[in-house]
Amino acid sequence: MNISLPEDEVKRLCLLQGVSISAIEPLQSGGTRLVCTSGSGAEEMRLRLRGHLIDGHVLRHRFYRPPATHERP
Incomplete structure (x- = not known):
């Protein structure tokens, strides 16, 4: 679903x-954009x-990769 709230608020x-x-x-x-596991x-x-759902078409990043949450040694 697509939501008109910032990612941190959705989390x-x-x-x-x-x-x-x-995802x-x-x-x-x-x-x-939120995808739940169930x-x-x-x-x-x-x-x-x-009240925050976005209807219709939205623009998404072509190849979105979430930022790394930790550094590798």
């Missing part, structure tokens, strides 16, 4: 609801974030 809200994230990325057109988690977040 925080998923954590509060106990919903695990399969998350910032949208080139603004907002965040259908029930996705439905929970759709209900919680219904």
Whole structure:
């Protein structure tokens, strides 16, 4: 789903609801793309974030790679 909130806020809200994230990325057109690991988690977040859902086409980065969370030795 595409949400008109920053990525950190979406992660925080998923954590509060106990919903695990399969994939998350910032949208080139603004907002965040969220993929949950379960259908029930996705439905929970759709209900919680219904006022922030983006309808229609959004611009995504062609080859988005999340930033590394730690350095390798």
